[in-house]
Amino acid sequence: MPQLSFGKSPKVHARTASSAKLPGSGEKRSFFIPANIILLVLVALILLCGIITLYAVTRTETEYSIMRQVMGVGIGVIVMVGVWLFDYRRLANLVIPLIVLDVILILLPMVPGLGHEVNGATSWIKIGSLTFQPSELAKPVTILAIGAATAQYQGSIVRGADFLKLLGILLIPFVLLMREDLGTALVILIVGFCILLIGGVARRWLIISVVTAVVGVAALLGLNGVVNDWTGGDVQLIRQYQMSRLLVFIDPDNPEYADDAYNLNQAKIAVGSGELVGKGWGNATQSSGGFLPESATDFIFCVYAEQFGFMGAFILLVLYLALLLTALGIGLSSSDLFGSLIAAGIMAMWLFQIVENIGMDLGLMPITGIPLPFMSYGSSFMFTNFICVGLLLSVWARRNDALG
Amino acid sequence: MTAAISAAISVLLIVVAIAIIVVVIRSGRRRPTRIPIDTRNASELAMSTEAHGAAGGDSQGPTRRRFFGFVAVIGACIGALIVKLWSMQVISGAEYTAKAEGNRINEYTTIAPRGRIFDRNGVELVGNRSTFAVLASADVQNDKLVLQRLSDVLGIPRETISSLAASQTQGAQADRVIALDVDDRAVAYISEHPNAFPGVRIESRTVRTYPHDDLAAHVLGYTGTISQEELKREVNGLTYESGDIVGKDGVEQAFESYLQGDRGIKRVEVNAAGEVVNAVDSVEPVQGNDIRITIDANVQKVAEEALRRAFADAAMSGNDSARSGAIVCMNCNTGEVIAMASAPSYNPSQFIGGISSDVWEEMTSEDSAYPLSNRCIAGLYPAASTFKGFTGLAGLEYGFVTDSSVWECEGTWTGFGEEWPQKCWKTEGHGSIGFHKGIVESCDVVFYEIAKNFYQYNENETALQDYLKSWGFGSKTGIELSGESEGRVPTPEWKKKFNRDAPESQAWLPGDLSNLIIGQGDLLVTPLQICCGYAGLATGRVPKPVLLHSVVSTDGTMTAVDGARYQGSIIQPEFDQKNIDIMRSGFRGVVEDGSVSGVFEDMGITTSGKTGTGEVAGKDDYGWYVGYGPTEAPEYVCVCCIEEGGSGALCAAPAVRSVLAAAFGLSAEHVSGSATEER
Structure with a gap:
């Protein structure tokens, strides 16, 4: 693979832990900031898959606009460039402000007059005709906050107090988001955990927290029933639709969850009926006939797989694999732990979303509203993903730099 | 792939x-892929790479x-x-594809019209008419709003619609027919407001039309929605679906396999809302075969009118409770039934779209005299004196009587002993009487003498019964219609079995034989059996009656029913030609010199026949007449039986004259009041 990032002489590569500045390091600040072309090409290819699929969907579902999506990409690219040019390392010491920003973003939809309800969840804000999901933006902010906090421990978190402090930072956005948007909350939890993992959490804390999480989830499920009984359903720890989606995954034949079972079934039929080579572009009958719900957002992979079959799905998964490995490579390449953790967080976020979104289409995962990166319709989500690409580029561009 | x-x-x-x-x-x-040519830096580069690796390893x-x-x-x-x-x-791709196709493609069958039914000359007896049916899914029964709207539009009470929608008779899954023959206004209203009528749909259907109203109703039968039992039976290799219309009685049922069409298949692409996006393909339904039946509509009309006139005639002679009866007219050589009338009758169009329970109850109540029953094949009567044609021949065959035998009729006969007196219908007696006159005047004493001979015949206790059975009595004639009765020829064995709970009545008495020989007692026959029997007496062979004339295939070619079919099923009873000639001359004498000579006067052809007047406990006498003609070369035979009509000569013979005249294309005017009362 050619070295695609060059500004100057090979001397640039010379960097040591002692950061002894070599002659000529002053010339580093050049007009060209190195970009990871592979990353950009992969993102572009996946975006193309998404746009092609969305175009087919819009032929029957007029509520989606291809222009809106392209505009989302355009704005995303501008933001990406901005983030890329910005030196992420300036945030390394701003853990508290990042957490505050995170909380503000999460609580923004609860501000009266701003909040906007979509599908029963108030996780949107509406300004004029523009709707935006600020919790989406909370994902990269959380990555930055946890990453910055974790990086301060230099790759070794052994003391319980330190671990609890980091866990606390992680649990703030999770708990705040849990009620309104469990999907995003879970993404943040998983991503935070991966950052902690790579950030050097001692094995014992890891095991303890995993066990605690399992027990906690079990307790929550149990308690949910008790609280429901006590309050006659007025207070629900877990919303009914969340419970139903979880239960239909465990017990798909139970008629009580027929609606969710229907969605799952239609998603599987869409994917399976694509067979090896697919039905061809624009021939996704499951989506055009309206059998498949949310065909441009949550279930866009089904539409893609129905049209392009196993071959198309395989290509898309290989693209995602390459994207994840590229993110991982960028993390590896970073000269400082903060950069590595940002890349690791982004990679974990994408991985979880890909596995959850595609997994639910295949019946491997419970149905949630987690979108598929660069494929699903929605500008907030697109915006977030481009911020992440920008962060990766920012890390990559400065992989050889000492702070300066 | x-x-x-x-x-x-x-x-x-x-x-x-x-x-x-x-x-x-x-x-x-990191790999130094592009090593600069500048050798000056080469060592520095190598060094720095190494340095990074070491540094990275550390932290x-x-x-x-x-x-x-x-x-x-x-x-x-x-x-x-x-x-x-x-x-x-x-x-598993193929499985999912099948499911996706199942989602996308709705396949449903379209109903094929039934074949039409014509008479032997091509006169349409049953036709088809396009109409609209309103169907509703089972869910509709719980939707009060939809029920109310349907009730308003269709003018049917809400409760009726609800119970129709809940009905399981058409299958648990199928949509139920709520109303058939719905007027255009209602059809338009329902189809224009689909949102107001969820679960309701309009389907075009063809229903039966009866251009001649109730003409030949018993022969034609009626149609109805297939029952669950019929659905399971799947007769004749036909596959039915719930909701199919099938023949329930008569020819409609007998020739179901010809008349039933093949359902068409329509495949449409639908979306998740069930709306049809476009049609994929379709196989048109194939209408069932038209058939022609042997009935002649003109003769049938005359026969039905003759029945009505017979009741009037009966009333005139004081038998005013006569309102039921049967007439059968058939070709004596081929068995083709050209008229088959039964009274009272019904109108098969009442069954279109399902008969209401009120009408059904009325039709099956005792007061109604059972109009649905086809008395020609299901009515069981004492044959009375018409039976003398067969018992007389039996006496001749066994040599118990000859042409020259002479008896003395004193009105009362005590041949079985003084304690068992038997009366002749002519209580004052016929005086000295021979066999020929015994037939013509239907003298019972003559036949009592024959009965005595059979009673004393030791070689075979049931010689008479066996001979009668060889002419078809006691078994079905085999006409295509369902619901035919076997009748009954009583034997000692039968009597014992029949009275197994009453030991005192089990003994076979001489009186049983003397009753049988004059067609009374425990004997039961159907009018069709008498008709076939007399066809046998007239021609020497008992034909099997048939109704199917020919089948017209959908491409228009007519397939006549094989003539061999008649031949193969004919019964050939044993008799001596000399003996049957004696019988025939007796039948000719009935028309020429007997009580009905006035009825058949100036008819245009010479006919022969036999009267009968049956005694039924607690009722007026049942009048019979059976006749055939032309006497020299018989072509048609006709039987008429009028329940509680009194003397057969008075009520039944004029009816037979009209029908036979019609069969021969002669003037079918009704001649009544010309007969003299006789049995």
């Missing part, structure tokens, strides 16, 4: 994927290891997705 090719492609894809993974991972490692060693641990996680996750995709799309 075959599994092998798809497997090869997938293996190739996996190899490509691994290659990409390797490349991507390698790209993550980021464990971090790097964890990163590479993630490669395994990513690989496993994406790998799992690919394996699952492979299993769903390639291995």
